[in-house]
Amino acid sequence: MSATPESGPEAKSSSLLRSSSIVSVMTLLSRVLGLARDVIVAQYFGARADAFFVAFKIPNFFRRLFAEGAFSVAFVPVLSEYRTQRAFDEVRLLVARVSGVLGMALLGVTCLAVLGADYLPWVFSPGFRSDPEKFALTGDLLRITFPYLFFISLTAFASSVLNAYGRFAVPAFTPVILNVTLIAATLGFTDYFEEPLYALAWGVFFAGLFQFMFQLPFIARMRLLVLPSVKPKDEGVRRIGKLMVPALFGVSVSQINLLLDTLLASFLEDGSVSWLYYSDRLNNLPLGVFAIAIGVVILPALSGKHAAADKEAFSRTIDWAVRMVFMIATPAALALVLLATPLMATIFYYGEVTAYDVGKMTLSLQAYAVGLLAFMMIKVLAPGYYARQDTKTPVKIGIQAMVVNMVLNLALVYPLQHAGLALATSLAAYYNVFMLYRGLRKSGVYQPQSGWLKFMLILLLANSALAAVSVWLMGAPGDWLTWKTMQRIGWLSVLVGAGVVVYFAVMTAAGLRLRHLRGELF
Known part of the structure; x- marks a missing residue:
């Protein structure tokens, strides 16, 4: 039975490009603030924040693994099916029962983690054992940061509901609250603690709470803010749980790989965890702004097309997403490799960060940038499986990629140290992409549309022009460490601006137009 417009909120209809652009703009604001947050934290702590980064990364890892990873890809297709094929009362019942079961599970995991906080560093940062003070501090910080998982997972649940109905802006804006809260904690509260890193830990705790509370009014406006009900045997809940189990690995392989990097980095030179963190954050800027935005938008779109049995539209949507990733990832990766030193010097070379730190961060940034195309491609190919409620295939591929x-x-790791860990993650991501792509092609789910040869030639021309302009304007990388702050900021702005203008000017001159990038959402 289909829900009528009067029985529930209508799904907002828009083009894929417009919806992705909305998410990208909101995400860009969040990522810029996130970058500002990292600059401020680096200024205050330099490479001494290893304990906090591990204590923050552990709940963040579980968030990406369960909430934004396995849960979202299992919940959105089922919710989309309920939205298109069932009455609104059944949708409300599903939301109530899923929120109840999810909330109880999260509460249990959070309590266990807080009680066992002293032991988790043995698993996630065993190398810290050589420094008993840092090891103990990691456990103490983790007691404060881990409840973030409870709040942010419920936030991800609310985001999934909003996304399923085409409300993308609010979930995309929500992470801004995290960055603002952590900036405020660093600037305003570090002096109140004997160990300043506690201010950051409490900032993480309250950021999770604030993000969850922010989304509740928007859910209420859709009449989907319902009292949670713990009914684990409900048909919809059981289907979501069944889909989640294999999705735990399939959607979050890159996160698991990054966590393995942290584990091994804890055995390396002091500061290695921080170097990897800062370079990964910068590499994640284009990943988060564009690829994750596209993935968020196409999952409900693909789910709807699968429910309508429109195979041709399903394939066209994947093709649109793959082209968008190529158009964005190739120049971004090229720029990160060529401009690694200027970027790191301009963004992080202040306060406690030394020239030595900048050199180390540059190496890991370049290694991560090599895999940027693969990281972004995973975000748009994996929904091709999850929208069809196939979570088993990605898990098999994910396990292989982990190995x-x-x-x-x-x-x-021995010849290249921390940069070797970053490079290994990048190369494994390409294996993941190849297997995901091959699976979609073999099953006939995805058939590339016409025009790919011309599109790739345009990309080659545009990226060649971008590389030439970047190398010409950059100068000697070492000079960037001797310049004053405003000189670095000014010249980097010129570099980035010139690269963007040249790249899109060449693409436009070669015949690419905005109308070629549109796609249908619902």
């Missing part, structure tokens, strides 16, 4: 990553970690 590849571990082998490469062991092979590269």
Whole structure:
């Protein structure tokens, strides 16, 4: 039975490009503030924040694994099916029962983690054992940061509901609250603690709470703010749980690989965890602004097309997403590799950060940038499976990619140290992409549309022009460490601006137009 417009909120209809742009703009604001947050934290603590980064990364890892990873890809397709094929009362019942079961599970995990906070560093940062003070501090900070998982997972649940109905702006804006809260904690509360890192830990705790509270009025406006009900045997809840189990690995392989990097980095030179963190954050700027935005938008779109049995539209949507990723990821990766030193010097070379730190962060940034295309491609190929409620295939591929990553970690960590860990993650991501792509093609779900040869030639021309302009304007990388702050900021702005103008000017001159980038959402 289909829900009528009067029985519930209508799904907002828009083009894929417009919806992705809205999410990208909101995400860009969040990422810029996130970058500002990292600059401020680096200024205050430099490479001494290893304990906090591990204490923050552990709940963040579980968030990406469960809430934004396995849960979202299992919940959105089922919710989309209920939205299109069932009455609104059934949708409300599903939301109530899923929120109840999810909330109880999260509460249990959070309580166990807080009670066992002293033992988790043995698993996630065993290298810290050589520094008992840092090891103990990590556990103490983790007691404060881990409840973030409870709040942010419920936030992800609310975001999934909003996304399923085409309300993308609010979930995309919500992470701004995290960055604002952590900036405020660093600037305003570090002096109140004997160990200043506690201010950051409490900032994480309250950021999770604030983000969850922010989304509640928007859910209420849709009449989907319902009293949670713990009914684990409900049909919809059981289907979501069944889909979640294999999705735990399939959607979050990159996060698991990054966590393995942290574990191994804890055995390396002091500061290695921080170097990897800062470079990964910068590499994640284009990943978060564009690829994750596209993935968020196409999952409900693909789910709806699968429910309508429109195979041609399903394939066209994937093709649109893949082209968008190529158009964005290739120049972004190229710029991160070529301009790694200018970027790191301009953004992080202040306060406690030394020239030595900048050099180390540059190496890991370049290694991560090599895999940027693969990281972004995973975000748009994996929904091709999840929208069809196939979570088993990605988990098989994910396990294989994890094995590849571990082998490469062991092979590269000795000669390249922390940069070897980043490079191993990048290479394993390409294996993941290849297997995801091959699976979609073999099953006939995805058939590339016409015009790919011309599109790739345009990309080659545009990226060649971008590289030439970047190398010409950059100068000697070492000079950036001797310049004053405003000189670095000014010249980097010129570099980035010139690169963007040249790249899109060449693409436009070669015949690419805005109308070629549109796609249908619902």
